[in-house]
Amino acid sequence: MTPPAPTAPPPVPEAFEPAGGPIARTWRAIRAPLVLFTALAVVAVLLSLGAERFPEGVLEPESVSPDGTxxxxxxxxxxxxxxxxxxxxxxxxxxxxxxxxxxxxxxxxxxxxxxxxxxxxxxxxxxxxxxxxxxxxxxxxxxxxxxxxxxxxxxxxxxxxxxxxxxxxxxxxxxxxxxxxxxxxxxxxxxxxxxxxxxxxxxxxxxxxxxxxxxxxxxxxxxxxxxxxxxxxxxxxxxxxxxRPDPAQVGGGSSMWDLLPAGLRWSVLPLVAALGLLALWRGRRMGALVPEALPVAVRASETTEGHAGLYQSRRARDRAADALRRGFREQTAPKLGLAPDATPEAVVAAVAERTGDDHARLRTLVYGDRSDPFTADDRSLVRLADGLDECSRRLR
Amino acid sequence: MAVTGRAVLAGFLAVAAVAISGAVGAWASVVALGVLVVLVAADVLLAASPRALRLAREGDVTLRLGDSATLHLTLANPTRRPLRGWVRDAWPPSADAGPRVPVQVPAGERRRITTTLTPTRRGDARAAGVTVRSIGPMGLAGRQRTLSAEWTVRTLPPFHSRRHLPGKLSRLRELEGQHTAMVRGQGSEFDSLRDYVPGDDVRSIDWRATARGDGVVVRTWRPERDRRILIVLDTGRTSAGRVGDTPRLDHSMDAALLLAALAGKAGDRVDFLAYDRRTRAQVRASGKGSQVSRIVEAMAPLEAELVESDPAGMVSTVLGTQGRARRLVVLLTDLNAAALEEGLLPKLPALTSRHMVMVAAVADPAVGAMAAERASADALYRAAAAERTLSERRRVTAELRRMGVEVVDADPEHIAPALADAYINLKAQGRL
Incomplete structure (x- = not known):
């Protein structure tokens, strides 16, 4: 095996770059929020046009609420x-x-x-x-x-x-x-x-x-x-x-803001600038993010797991028992020198010959019959699996 | 435009200065802001222009998955100011290109930075651009620009099964009778006459030639050469499922590469076709020699497509474009009962009537493990579902064998050597 020749691979078409210049891209990015915002503003204005605000309060002569007059x-x-x-x-x-x-x-x-x-x-x-x-x-x-x-x-x-x-x-x-x-x-x-x-x-x-x-x-x-x-x-x-007297006003006085020293008050301006710089420092990316098409990640056994879930949720013991028995028969038949399409009698006879078990019991175990005792409940199903495992162990 | 942590620090120092300035706060505030703006603006203006930078790349173009590619990026600074700052060579995330690196390029000089790519996925990775952030002399702020430096690195399939190649080649040489153990070749095609050496099979003595000359002469045999093999890779939805942590497609590729390498050494001509609903890749053998490098190259960008494969199209492609000579068609797909019975099985007779067909499939060990679960009743339902899947697989296998198709069904660890063995067996039996 010789190493591949280092030839340049053929160019791959642009897959992720959206068409248009930066302005077109910016416009595409902001138009949806813009439309939404405009719609909200229009709705808000329309709603406020029909509304009239009434003062509220107990025994308030202008109030339309239940406790107004x-x-x-x-x-x-x-x-x-x-x-x-x-x-x-x-x-x-x-x-x-x-x-x-x-x-x-x-x-x-x-x-x-x-x-x-x-x-x-x-x-x-x-x-x-x-x-x-x-x-x-x-x-x-x-x-x-x-x-x-x-x-x-x-x-x-x-x-x-x-x-x-x-x-x-x-x-x-x-x-x-x-x-x-x-x-x-x-x-x-x-x-x-x-x-x-x-x-x-x-x-x-x-x-x-x-x-x-x-x-x-x-x-x-x-x-x-x-x-x-x-x-x-x-x-x-x-x-x-x-x-209906209004509550007495708290006398004037100066606010918190007025009480601060002038220096502290004025430092808000450079603080805003410093926070802006901080945001720019941390927020500025080194170039755009690079997109990549990712492959699907799905297990090959997904359908089998799905089947298992269905059997489990429906407690489909008959189907589960059928699948277990079929698996046992298909693995056993070649070992016993039987064709895949051998009759039940032939399979049971061959197995009974090797294990010395009772024919009728084996027939029920390997093929089931109309009133299958192994599909009555989950415990019976476990017994079926144990029986089949035991059987194949003795055939080995 | 970009600022550094130093500019932020300067900003907060300005805040502190104004805060303790007392009564002249208003003036202090304006002055501090002005100084900050002037310093940042000066730094931006004094920084070397990243736009003027000249970029040149060199380095690896292809690599195997799991290896690393080394790329060199040369930054030439034609301006009269030294460039100081950061460079980020951006690649898709799966190429694992590493973070930004600091650079210093004096005026009029060139510097080289090295990017090491360790891709985690097969296929082509394209350079997304080189972002240069040039910081001014005071280290407060600078300019940033993303420049283009086109390059594509192709990550080839890893070909893990390469390690099986020597063993399989020695089996092949055994067939040819060239093995050091002097075992007689089992081939069926007459090769040459040579002198008898003790240990040779007496049945291979050519009495006519012996009668003509002095010594005893034996015939040697060799396997057929110059047979044609077509490897068909199914890239449809069934190839997307992951067996272990790797898509079935990649396991199939591994097996196909071992077969291609082996067949190339055995003197056969190997063609390659990847197909789901249309031809995804195709390699036709041209003259003698190994096609493996070309097949590897063709496989690299292949991804599983999430569509149902079209076996009818595949069969007609195989029959239509690849000449009329008999060949071995190796189809790498999944033994999915539903997909095969609906699609491939009815179309197979057209293929088997003209060619020898072999179907190779990767089995999922997870299903086998599920079938052995016995812990509880719930585990039994899982075991039953797994038995059902295995049973269907056996049914499809039997069906295929009945139609005269060779079936290779093995788990990911063993699919490549099993496929190679199947090929060697066919060759030994002279069935190619």
């Missing part, structure tokens, strides 16, 4: 004006600007300072307090105490002489319960075991109504029982000033 505010606006105040100053201004027939609704009053509460209480206007804090209660309706609590929204009946409550009837006013001092001019409605859910105190020229919960006013509960009627009766006026 936009529905009630819309109803009130049919008969009069609703002026939403976000601070006590705004509320006082609105009350001052309004006419005679005005109702001030105070919700979330824990966000107000004690002096603001006092200022509001001094206004000469009908006031509805929704679940007031203890401070607010003492400012607006001294002599009224929180004496109990039942589940929010529990239905109660008026059982009092207050026209607004009587007209509304049963309403879901369960919440905090109040009891007035015995000597005060207070009317308690919706009584429960430990107090009244709604108390109206009449002062000099104006009334203060305390409602133990804002639940009947919300969008979710407004349509239930007499809730809407009660709310409209309490708030029915030409001008409603709806006070």
């Amino acid at each position: 936009r529905a009630l505010v819309r109803l009130l606006e049919q008969d009069g004006d609703v002026d939403v105040a976000r601070s006590s100053a705004e509320a006082r201004q609105a009350v001052a600007d309004a006419g005679e027939d005005t109702v001030l609704l105070v919700s979330l009053d824990h966000r107000l300072l004690p002096e603001e509460l006092t200022d509001l209480a001094e206004l000469d206007v009908d006031t509805v307090l929704v679940q007031p804090s203890v401070l607010a209660l003492s400012a607006f309706a001294p002599g009224l105490d929180v004496t109990g609590r039942i589940d929010t929204g529990d239905a109660l009946t008026p059982e009092c002489a207050l026209p607004a409550a009587v007209a509304a009837g049963e309403a879901g006013v369960g919440g905090e319960l109040y009891t007035a001092a015995p000597d005060s001019a207070a009317v308690g409605c919706y009584p429960s075991a430990t107090g009244d859910a709604l108390v109206q105190v009449t002062g000099d020229g104006s009334t203060t109504t305390v409602l133990g919960t804002g639940h009947p006013l919300t969008n979710a509960a407004l349509s239930a029982r007499g809730n809407a009627a009660l709310a409209l009766n309490l708030l029915g006026a030409d001008q409603v000033v709806w006070l």
Whole structure:
């Protein structure tokens, strides 16, 4: 065998280099992400065109969520004006600007300072307090105490002489319960075991109504029982000033960023540059990756393994036994000097002659019969294999 | 453009400098950035241009699988600046070309770098390009360019069965009567007359010639020479399956090469054909001498195709293009019952009527091991499936033998010598 002559092999056609210049290649690489991004942007813009954002929050007059009160505010606006105040100053201004027939609704009053509460209480206007804090209660309706609590929204009946409550009837006013001092001019409605859910105190020229919960006013509960009627009766006026104070702002101060020394702050610029260099240093490859067509890696015994899996999953004992017996016969027949197409009788007779076994037993072992005892279960199959192995050992 | 770790270090030093600069931070930041940009830009501009580099290659073109090829790449730097940096000679992953190497080429000089390829796969490997990264004098940044330096290295089949060649050749010489043991040749073709030497078979004494001369003269015999052999390699889907860790195709190639080498020495003419649905490679014997190097060369780029072979096309190719003389057709394929019964068996009579046909197949030892599994009931199902496969193989073998075809069925270790033995036996029997 002579070593092959070192002739240059024939050129192989370009198999992996994509056609076109670098621009075409770059375009091909980015066009799919570009199309996807554009499609996403268009969809996002289209979706945002139809959407209107509503503020969220408990008893928020603009909120359409279940705990908002936009529905009630819309109803009130049919008969009069609703002026939403976000601070006590705004509320006082609105009350001052309004006419005679005005109702001030105070919700979330824990966000107000004690002096603001006092200022509001001094206004000469009908006031509805929704679940007031203890401070607010003492400012607006001294002599009224929180004496109990039942589940929010529990239905109660008026059982009092207050026209607004009587007209509304049963309403879901369960919440905090109040009891007035015995000597005060207070009317308690919706009584429960430990107090009244709604108390109206009449002062000099104006009334203060305390409602133990804002639940009947919300969008979710407004349509239930007499809730809407009660709310409209309490708030029915030409001008409603709806006070829902915003949370107090944390006073200014300087941010973390401002507190850093100037040098550190300015070092962000070179830091970005240094990180960019780092990325370039580590990320820059020495030339493109080299592609290569790989051959398939499949075992030649794959189909045999597949057959084995099928036999196993179906517990195909009959076929397995048949294959084992056939293998035994094909290996045994040449040793016994028999032709491959020898009759079962001839094979059994030849084997019996060499091993001295019983004909009938051998026939069952080597050929099986109609009621094959070796395919009943897996253990029988093992016995069959053992029997065949034993037999071929003795024939050796 | 490429930067080095030194540039990154400089960047982070700039960060530290600005961070401790205090009140003049804004100025310090701008100055640091400016200095960084100027230094990097200067280094890029001052680096020797990799584009101007001249490349030249020399070295091995072919090698056997398992050996290493050494290639030399000469970098000539015609610029007036010294080139300092890195070079990566890129090859397909299976060529195992090694990582990048540092280089220094002074201005106007040349340097040589050596690439050692140790391919793990047969076939052609093409150089993918030489990437040169030229770093500037400060070592901060540089320029990078991928240059083209075309070269192809062909990895030939390993021919492991070469080690069997001496033994088989001595068997062949035994046939020819040239063996040192002075065993009479068993050939059937008359060769020459020579003087009787004690130990020669008295039956071979030529009495007529003896009567003419002084001494006793014997006839010598030699096996037939100048017979034609066609080795057909099936490259269809059945050749893709791996026996051990190597595709069946490669085992078949090994056996075919031993046969070709042996037949060449025996004075027969060997043709080669690789076929699945069309001719993949073909070598026709031209004149005397060994065809092995040409066959090896033709085998190198062959890969198993994932298509069903077309035996009808193969038979007509064998009958059509290879002349009308009787020859030995050795078909290296798999004894796959389904594929053979559907395809080859009906077409065989056309072939056997004109030629002597031998089918050689690589058996899978894994199937034999499966057939012997007895550990549990699940193992028995595997054993049964393996017995089924073996049984089908036996059936196809019997079928082929009935049609007058010689069948060689052996595991990868023994297929090459078994095929050689079968060939020698045919030669001894004068059946070629």
